[in-house]
Amino acid sequence: MSTPVLVSADPVHLLYHDHHRWLQNWLRAKLGNTFDAADLAQDTFVRVLRHRHELDRLLEPRAYLTTIARRLMLNLFRRRSLEQAYLDALACLPEAMAPSPEQRLTILQALHEIDDMLAGLPRPTRQAFLMAQIEGLSHAEIATRLKVSLRTVHRYIVRGYEQCILTGG
Secondary structure (H helix, E strand, O other), X not given: OOOOOOOOOOHHHHHHHHHHHHHHHHHHHHHOOHHHHHHHHHHHHHHHHXXXXXXXXXXXXXHHHHHHHHHHHHHHHHHHHHHHHHHHHHHOOOHHHOOOHHHHHHHHXXXXXXHHHHOOOOHHHHHHHHHHHOOOOOHHHHHXXXXXXXXXXXXXXXXXXXXXXXXXX
């Protein structure tokens, strides 16, 4: 006697069942790394779970999944670039001034949080905000560097503050 196979009517389950392997292979081809591909495939389906209400009108499941996965890949690359920039900056410090491993982790976590807060901003706005906050540049110096007006720099920085407030910073 054979055991009946239960098929779930849950749209997330069906999407996962029908496309997970394909998505993971697609990501592996893009990333050249099985482990990152597996992580991003899972992260993609976590996002799908958060937005499951969108699945009833889904016409192209693979296009939907690749859109999410591409965004996650960009986030991965941005985070790794940020981490590498931090590690490069640490390498320039004398050993006596280098932070402890615990401090490095705390700083990296803070950098990731700041990056997440500012991720929704257009690049010039993000640059102006970071130049003011991290580099301590004046609005005039930022305007010169970005080749924009003082008024534009002021708008950029206000928008940066608004973004931080809206995202919980």
